[in-house]
Amino acid sequence: MENKAHPALLVLFTVFAAIGVAFTAVSTHDYIAHLDRQVHSVSCSALPGLGTPDSTGESGCYAVMMSPYSALMRDVTWGGIPIALLGLSVFAYLVFLGLSMLLRRAPGRPEEMGYMVAAASLPVLTSIYYWYISVAEIGTVCTNCGGIYLASFGCLGAAIGLFVVARRSPDPERPHGLAWPLYMGQFVLGVVFVFVPLFFYLGIKPMVSTAISRCGELLQPEDKYRIQIPLGGSVGGTPAIEIIDPLCPACKGFKDRLRSSDFDSKLSLTGVLFPLDKTCNWMLSESPHPGACQVSQAVLCAGNNASAVIDWALLNNEKLRALGASDPAKLDATIREQFPAVANCIGKPAVKAQINKSLRWLVANAVPIMTPQLYIRGKRLCAEDSDLGLEFALSQLIAGTSVAARTQEVPQ
């Protein structure tokens, strides 16, 4: 019996690898597009690259891409190394392996097929790990990721089939000997496939070190009005001030992002309230977050329990905003019911004056009218650095390095 790798299985292997290339290429492209620190739509379709792009950030693909798990070494370089890029390299290598076998038209040795099984196991193991992360940590599974999982398992299935066929069809003429040199040669080739694109990516990607320190700083950070509220973090952590609106959805997202990055444990975080609600904020002609003034009063009234009120408000921000817009009295009752301890304080002149002092602290510091904002050692984290570049920007601001003196600068 002729010991040839089963052509159909080889074709299947190559097709699945090509599917993997298509999905990882789309993910890599979308990730790299965001390295300009702007917001772009992302492709999230069962047909990679086709379908309506997600421009609202509501898709699972966007959530996964913005999660801290989508890249490695994010604290070392802005945006880090996207997992999708490594996936693209691995699938391209698998395509190469499949095509190489198909073009050779020679008997497939069990050792070679065994190596293909090992090579195809890498994306499968990665897929299993990331599927768990998606479900358990991020709470969503993206369509692109689903395509990558399918391609991974398809490749492994085909490789196992090839291995079984090769084992059942021993070729008396095939050379016997140690398989390790073969494995090592192929492994080195795989490493080349991974590292060459990575090298180009790191060499060309935009470097944003200087931009990180150019988003402003606090002019008078001291708490002379006693309006700053403890928001947690570690006692000996780097002093940081978050400007927050308790009904701001972006503040909820930022809080979650900070927590998942583990950087919240490196900061000693205090908050300054900036309700974007015109009932108490004279800087606005409209109220983006109606009801924020009432909730902010509850936060200040809660004293040491302020962060519990903020957590509750952020969690229910949509519902509370709707109440604030339609029925402020009901919002007031909801707050009082949820936090009876603050019932005798909210609405009183003293706490209204405190809200005003909070806003005047913001005036004294000439901060932009937006939430959230994070200031590390008085320097503002740029809004553009609050997603993919969060870890890198925070590392830089926490370290307090003279970014201008760094060698990792904008290429001339």
Add this chain to the structure above:
Amino acid sequence: MKHLITQGVLGVLTLSIVVISVSSWTSSAARRADAVRSVGEGQKVAVAAVADEGYCSAELKVILRRVLTSCGLIKEGQVSRGCEPLQAKNVAAMSGADFNALFRPLADRAAIIQFDQGKTELDASAIDFLDRTFSDQRGASYFFVVSRASPDGSTETNRTLSEGRANAVLAHLRQRFNDPDLDKEVGLLWLGEEFAQLEDEYCGWKRSRGDQPCSAAELNRSAFIAWIDCRL
């Protein structure tokens, strides 16, 4: 050998496609980042600022600045604060009616704290009015307290009485609000009976004794308080 060459060509080809794609996407992002950076540096964003309402005309600002400077609000290190009647008259450089007219746009922001005849103590209603008015600062930068006395009694007594009323307001604010900016925010003018007496038209404004009859005499046993939403 032929297989090795084929494999080599295939490897280079596959790898090149990946490298060219990744390089193209990345350099495109780098170009955009540079473009955004150069545009962004010239952009201004709205920043938090104090209020500057429509009624803050250039003329009003001139008068306010003059009053604030002369009455110790803007000058640093002043021990005494406030303007006496003659001082206020000279500083304002206008008639009493014109002086009162300056405050007409503040009808929604002002309150009149009323006192008993010959007294300087704040009653419960006055305290409530004062607290509510002061805590409604919004974006205002200056809090004016303009106290008066009715023409009953001697001019000297009324001058002292109106000064006592202005100081009673300031003392309460200091004790209640513990505001580190208080001395920079609050301006006192005590006018006695000599300058800018309030006319009956002010009976319609928010008064701490709004439920009681109002005459010019009762209206002037008072401290007129208001936040001024002007940026000087």
